[in-house]
Amino acid sequence: MLRTVFLFLFLSLYLYGDPPVPIGMPPVVWPKDNPYCAEKAELGRLLFFDKRLSANGTIACASCHDPAKAFTDSTPLAVGIEDKKGTRHAPSIINSAYNGLQFWDGRASTLEDQAEGPIANPNEMASELDPEEAHKVCVDKLRKIPGYRTLFKKVFGCEDFTIEQVAMAIATFERTILSGDSPYDRYIAGDHYALSPSQVQGMNLFFGKANCSVCHKPPNFTDNDFSNIGIGMRAKEPDLGRYYITGIEKDKGAFKVPSLREVSRTGPYMHNGGFNSLALVIYYYNIGGAKNPWLDSRMKPLNLNENEQKEIVDFLYALSGEGWQDVRAPQKFPE
C-alpha cells in the first residue's frame, strides 16, 4: 500500500512537475487557469524584483517584501513610492500560497488578484490615481523592453502581454516561496531532540492553556479566518479591517489571522506594526487583549507567569524553517 502511494507521488511529480513542498506543509493547490511551470515562475521572479514596475522606477515588490527580511520590510508601516507611508504593516509573502484570502482584510481572493493591487496603488508603486490607467502605464513600459517581450512570448505565447499575465507570473513565483521543515515539523515527524525542553513546554501551552491554536492552527498556523483581537481599537478612528469589505457588524476591527511560520523573523507585528517583539505580543495576549465591543470571545486573560510567556516565545522560534532561503534577487534584468 505504502509503496503504491510513493509510486503515485513520484509519478505525479514526474508527470506534472510541481515543485516540492517542505516537510510539514501540504501540497500547494495550483489554480487550473494558472498552473505551475518553471519558466513562468522565473519570469515572476524577475518581475517581483524589478523596480521598473513602479511609476518612477524606484520601488519593486521586493522593496517591501525583501527576501533578506523574510519577505517583509521590518518597518511598522510600509513605505512606498516617494516615501509615502502606508496605513498597514507589510506581511511576509512566505506561504501566501496557502492563504484563503489575501491582505489583512481579505480583499483579494487570489494571489493573481492581489499582485495587480500594489502596481496601481498610489501609496505603493503608482503615480496615477486611476487603477486602470496605472496598469496601462506599467504594462506599456514593460512591453517596450525586448527581453520581457521574448520571455512573455515563451510563457504565454504572446509578446503584447497584459497586466493579468504579469500578475499570473508573479503569483506563480510567489507560490514557490514556502516555509516548512522547521524544528516543530521535525519534532512532529518523530525527532524528539528537534525542540528544546522550553520549546516543548511552550508548544504544550500554545495548544493548551494559552489557547493560541484555536485561531493559529497547524500546518500553516492560521485558520484562514478573520478576528478582532483588539489591535489598534483604541485609536481615535480605528482601522475597521474586514468590515470595510463585508459591511457586517461583527467584522468591525477584524483582521486576518496571520500564519506564524517564520514569525521570529517578520516583526514588527500585527496589521499596524504596533508590537516590536514577540514578548510584547505574548504580554498582550496574556492580559486578554484590548476590550472593545467586537473583541473575539475567545480572547481571555491567560494567567501565564513570566516563565510560561517566555516558553511560548521560545516555541514560536521553532516555527522558523527552510525552503524560502533559496530565493535570491536576480543578478540581471531583461533589457
Ligand code: HEC
Ligand atoms: C510599499 C510597500 C509594498 C509594495 C511595493 C508591495 N507590497 Fe505587498 N503588501 C504591502 C502591504 C502594506 C500589505 C498589506 C496591505 C493590506 O493588507 O491592506 C501587502 C500585502 C501583500 C500580500 C498579501 C499577503 C497576505 O498574507 O495577505 C501579498 C501576496 C503581496 N503584498 C505581494 C506583493 C506583490 C506581488 C507586490 C508587487 C507587485 C507587492 N506586494 C508590492 C506592502 C507592499
Ligand code: HEC
Ligand atoms: C481569537 C483568535 C486568536 C487567538 C486566540 C490568538 N491569535 Fe494571534 N492573531 C490573531 C489575529 C486576528 C492576528 C492579527 C491581528 C491584527 O493585526 O489586528 C494575530 C496576530 C498574531 C501575531 C502577529 C503575527 C504577525 O505576523 O504580525 C502573533 C505572533 C500571534 N498572533 C501569536 C499568537 C499566540 C502566541 C497566541 C496565544 C497566546 C495567539 N496568537 C492567540 C488571532 C488570534
